[in-house]
Amino acid sequence: PAQGEGQRLIITEETARVRPHAVAAVLRNITFTKERYDSFIDLQEKLHQNICRLVRALVAIGTHDLDTISGPFTYTAKAPSEIKFKPLNQSQEYTASQIMDLYRTDSHLRHYLHLIENKPLYPVIYDSNGVVLSMPPIINGDHTKISINTRNVFIECTGTDITKAKIVLDIIVTMFSEYCEKPFSVEATEVIYPNGKTHIYPVSTLLTRMCLKSHVIGNGNNIEIEIPPTRADIIHACDVVEDAAIAYGYNNIQMTIPKTYTIANQLPINKLTELLRLDLAAAGFTEALTFALCSQEDIADKLGMDISATKAVRIANPKTAEFQVARTTLLPGLLKTIAANRKMPLPLKLFEISDIVVKDPNTDVGARNYRHFCAVYYNKSPGFEIIHGLLDRVMQLLEVPPSEENGYTIKATEGSAFFPGRCAEIFAKGQSIGKLGVLHPDVITKFELTMPCSALEINIQPFV
Template identity: 75%
Template structure:
């Protein structure tokens, strides 16, 4: 179904996705028909989240003609006779009509404030439905319907496919050509789970899990029927997992692995833990801050340009506080200081955690970088305290002062730090970070009032 046409508008802003299917040569009885309608209502309430994620429309295919067009139009431009009504209404009039309807009034809020309403037309301009509110009366299904057209409009494409699959699979059995079944072997389940059950016993285990199963004529293969409610079953391993649950995980015999391995901590994590203990011993308190933050936190508040930060942006942030992955630990520590301004001075905080930086050489376009950051907040800047902490860290890392394989600092310009009070740190010939007194504008932007010194270094080169 196209997402727009020459006369309508793109549906992206209101309800972006649509999927459809056809059930051919179906035979309805009153019981099957009632079940078909009830299934839609059940799905609307649970998987569809009261039609906000997905709305289902079912139509008699023989009363309409394709191709069908999914578009969006102003409510005053949409006119049709809705289900079980005697005359035509505009979509705007329908909103007023259904305000008092005990069933439909609960769904009006989904689109009523939108400038454009989603609508589905057939090739003759007949309205099939005004999702997610009501179907058209022209294409309503009855006991005599032989071919059913099912359309699902949605804000979530995955949920739309799941709902459509459920609708089709649950009623495909009433078509002339019903659905097919899948097979797998008992040996596959025995090997993967670590048991040795007969084919018949495994078929019983799967049936117990509501996966109706029968042993095939060869005695090895098992025919398994997957109900439409199990949209999670996409591979034989999913069936194997159900067999393991039915058998009981606690009943699976314990075995010794055939390979001998000794677990050990990652060197980077080991180094981080050792440094944490010694920084705490030096009188600094550890903080753990969020890995996501706002663009302001890592750019504007630190007097930086966001384009220079190499930050990874979240494509659909839910709040302004979680727009990007942090590129520095400093902003998180300063926010922690701001939240603890009532605590006695001085405040000494540190954090050893990962930041995320863009890196085109990596398959995901980014990499983690383990950093150490510490701040000292008091009535005086305390640069000597932060400098002493850096010397202690280098002593712990067994890096001696000096050029070459040692460490040294030299004056540097950085907009985050006070002019003339910033130094770049070099160790073993590489720049590993900076220390200095923070710029007064940075202090003010984090709603602080006292001077603050900071140390920010990369600890990965010391592995």
Template identity: 65%
Template sequence: ENGADEEFDELCFEFGLELELDEITSEMDIICREQGNTKAEGASDVILYKIDVPANRYDLLCLEGLVRGLQVFKQKMEAPRYRRVSPANGEPQRLVITEETAAVRPHAVAAVLRNITFTLERYDSFIELQEKLHQKVCRKRTLIAIGTHDLDTISGPFTYTAKPPGDIRFKPLNQAKEYTAQELMSLYKVSRDCCDWLWLEIFYFCHPIFLGDHSKISLNTKNVFIECTATDLTKAKIVLDMMVTMFCEYCEEPFTDGEQIEVEIPPTRSDVIHACDIMEDAAMAYGFNNITRTTPRTYTVASQLPLSKLSELLRQDLAAAGFTEALTFALCSQEDIADKLLKNISETRACHISNPKTAEFQVARTTLLSGLLKTVAANRKMPLPLRLFEISDVVLKDETKYVGARNNRCLCAVYYNKSPGFEVIHGLMDRVMQLLITCPSFPTPSSVSPLSDSTFFPGHCAEIFACGKSIGRLGVLHPSVINHFELTMPCSALDIEPFL
């Protein structure tokens, strides 16, 4: 048995997977450990393996896909070719999407598995794959929700639309009576995940019979209607492909799906999006251990990016000036970059996290100042003065960029003491300008000018210019800002925007 496990481990490694040898167990062993028994009656002694599957290989999330992939890899079977077959009557099913869904889940895709034969093991694997996809690519049904129905109990054409909660009434799975959507929210309120699913699926699906007890699949189901409603059409197609291709081998005509065209990449491999993905698969098929170590035929010299090199050099000089480097979180709360700095959040160009797990990480930071002030607050019992600096990226909205945002490398420093120490922070600015600015076309490459900024104390703030361009500010922080960060002494700050 140990030899077989080691052989299987080697196969998994060659295929790009990792078998957890320490996790090999059986159902009987698990029950015995949990109950403290030496023998668990009725428990199976089938060996259970734990395999780490790459996040982009959704086709390996079920036993059918994993076995099929290994068999193709070992050349024990040909890679399946997928094609679409028409129903016996020649009329394909139709799914109509109405305009009402645009505000909630605008996309829906569907397919039919015809003449499938379920056994208990196949049925359990089918349901398990559906749940694994829900937890992973579907993000707990927030991006995509999969519905599977016995096509012989319903008839098309099907319409996907949005309706008020009070207009939706049906008998849900494993329930004895009908409920409205509002009543279902109360019925399943014990589970937050379940409530999220109800809100997205029941409220916005036109045929409540779909999600009810009437159309549920069973071991006797021969034709499975699969629908996916989604906010992302690409992910919806990926999920539908996984559900269909993994179990089409149990159909009367195996491996029929998709358009009747010749394809280079099967629908099971949604992770192949670039030539390098094909190269990786070719190397995997050849065997990583079989690749001969060679010296590259091209000569290159590695070097830092200019921005990174400049940042490293500047960090050394700031440390030599007596300031200590701090590294703060790239995510923060809206208050940190707006209210606490006496700013309006709408003016910060902040990128918001759509589903923050905590109030401390709601947005990407637009300034380094708030992070340094929180660091000072956490270390205010340390001997004074506190001199901190950070050179890192901030994130700002930018509609000209493909992703709608850009990173800016910034410099920020703070001086916290019994007196504001404006002259200290001004001296640091002079040193930074001396190191950074060389502009022959300007007689005075850097200069400062009075500035009114709500974050700083009136009359104690200046704007920094380099080669005629505004690049930052420095000054004494406003007392309200000091209080918002739970500090009790004056603080001056230097905030320089992109210096490259």
């Protein structure tokens, strides 16, 4: 700040359960032309579409004419009936509830309503006089609308991901600080959290252009590179090398034989999978290859399970209802394949050997893959003996004898997807590896099938 205290943004406890994070900055003495102004608005839309995710789930950007408001600013949450202001480009004031109804049919804003409409409190930003700046992530207030004549811009980014919020703020101030009276400078804003901790945003005081500045240092064998704040994707030296390779052109790099000798080898799990595929086909079963993503209904409701019990990895922003989660079982994919091929002559005998994905907090990515084998027999009679025989054949191929001690056994159990009294759990290598049995009529009906069906699914990972 040129004089006195800088701007402050105070976050209250009420926002913690809605959108807990916020960052802010000020661009002073900026000069807009029509082209610059249009570009400024376009940049915000592009950031909302990519880094912020299409539905502003991670970050929502608000830009305001600082000369129309006075700090400090308060980021809080209130009941919808208590929030009243004139939304951007509207002629009258509305309560927050009325605003949600107003934009329910809006082709652009209706996609964001679900982020807060079921919350008891809505997030809102006020200035020191009670003027509403915005109700993130839905709409800004008309009072603070920027125009081509705006000289000082207050930028706030609220959201659920503090890292993404900082990246978005850095990109905006880096690109448009060029048009400030003092080019490439930004006025920092102090953000005060409910616990009393304060943070200054953005971190950089002097912003660089959108490029990688570099110069030779030392004896000429080292290069020092300056990373601009907009390049949040650069986290390691190898990222810089990749940029250099792209600039040089991958096709221009001369191919050479590596100086170290390595012997390539197939992963054991993949080798086992290939061998099993051949023998399962020889046993009269046809291989299917289904999608790794499916709907929540496929792995939960249709199988008589609750989605919370599946440990499924959810897709944050699914494009369709068919691809909401990563599959936790191969069975739904095979049943959907049978449903799509009901006109084929009976019996239908399908199998698949592919990965399933479940949450695992002990891994660095929070999830783990398991290689599963699943087989389904669909006919006028259940054919449990055929599926049981296939299990015996698979164990024979894996050289696991039918034995209590060092082999495999099956024990009667119950499963939500199976007919009562027609389900067995399979044990091998001292652990439960899967189930087999006759599917429950409700499961068959939910997958639009009309005849009995037997299924087998095991984890083949322990046999590698």
